[in-house]
Amino acid sequence: MSVIAFAKNWNGKFKNSTYELVSYTKELANKLNTNLIVLSIGEVSNDELNTLGKFGADKVVSVNNPQLNILTSRAYAKVIAQLAEKEAASVVVMSDNNSGKAIAPRVSVKLKAGMVAAVQELPVSLDPFVVKKRVFSGKAFGHVQIDSEKKVVTIAKNCFGLIENQVEVNIEEFAPEVDASLFKIQVIEEEEQKDKVILSDADVVVSAGRGMRSPENWAPVEELAEVLGAATACSRPVSDEGWRGHEEHVGQTGKVIAPNLYIAAGISGAIQHVAGISRSKCIVAINTDPEAPIFSVADYGIVGDVMEVLPKLTKAFRNSKS
């Protein structure tokens, strides 16, 4: 018996969300009285693999096959399922991110394992196996029971935190069969913003809405974000109008984020927007309308014109740093 965590890397490096995944899965393995195996696919140095030991990964299985350098969900699912069968895994755990969304459902079908996406915490009960997740885009929580013998879960970002549990890492190589016919996609171009904080990873997010009145008025938003080391985001009308790119849209149909601090400037707080931000630890709202619904979900509020308030905030944050 075992529990497997799939630790995705980005250009050979793990992120905090990877360590959160390992922390979570270690606790789950302890509860189930079984071993944790962390699986890494792709080219990752031993030094980087050893960092997983800080969060309790005593056994790391590394699959280093150059064919797997491009994320191909079909091939990754095959590797994960092969390891799950070899190690008699009862639960496979992944992060609920782009790759988890692509791979986990395929592993579920391969293993005939019931799957629940974006769970919020350790299982509510182990027998029966019941996990809790957000449903109706954050308007409620659902308890979902997995009845199959094998199980697949993905965990929501920032739901669990990091739990240090230093152990010696034992790295094993694993060379699964991956047939060339599984690779039917090829990458012809890649664009990455190198200079900006990535929204889905950001601890602090400065977001703005139609209250900014025009796309030319974004400088105060960007300045505040810069001082805070924050990512920038926007509401749906702003991205629909083309004032900002779709990748910045947070809300029910855009990105669902869970930063420590979310600053909403000139966003009224429609129910669809709130669905995308309600897991933030702390929400600050700035709006001219004291009745704006955003204040009912915010922790701190300022009634005022964003164009006046944002520069003051930027100054105050800058002063507090120096």
Next chain:
Amino acid sequence: MKILVCISNVPDTTTKVKFKEGDSLFDDSGVQWIINPWDELALTRALELKEDAGNSVNEICVIHVGGAGADATLRKALAIGADKAVRIDACPADAYHVAGQIAEFLKENPFDIVFSGIESSDYNGSSVGAMIAEFMDYPGISSVTAVNLDDDDIQLSRAIPGGKQVLKTETPFVAVVQKGIANEPRIPSMRGIMMARKKPLEVKAAAEMDVLTKSVKFELPAEKGACKMIESESAEQLVDLLKNEAKVL
């Protein structure tokens, strides 16, 4: 080329959610039903591809797994421009069950491209599209923000953290799409609504398929405490509260 678009029938996004029978079931009384927003974007893109004379898309079919209650939603998809609709008459028990039903249909009725929204706004399972790909052993591309066809030259973009990748693939494949795939969803025209009445909406019997998970209980989130208001002149006070009270800096 034929495109199949998977449609989930979900409560309108402004619905106030409530539960019944000891919080074990969603209370659908008075609920307005809509096409799941991501599925609607997928359908919009599929229609754009068909209208573009430069490629050979000649059929858009929508498919749904569920009861007759969803027929109005499927008629709307037809009114927007889909050529035909298929409803598999089964209770959509979990993602495995739904994806398995659609895969059984695909085995008998092959399509070149299958579109699915990245999640549904009700149970947020985010798994049906990728599960269909696995059941069919097709390539699957997730987090897709663009699909372009030029005869057999198929290019897709998918979101990666902080950027995007442009990919080439071949049919058949499943594209799990998200925001960006198409702009505004379409509103059915009067003519579209009239024409939709004559378009085929085929109801098929369900296949034998296992159900692996079930919802056992729902709860509403705890009420949020009151928002602490700060004077617009007191930016320093807010910084102090974020540091020392909320401890998020």
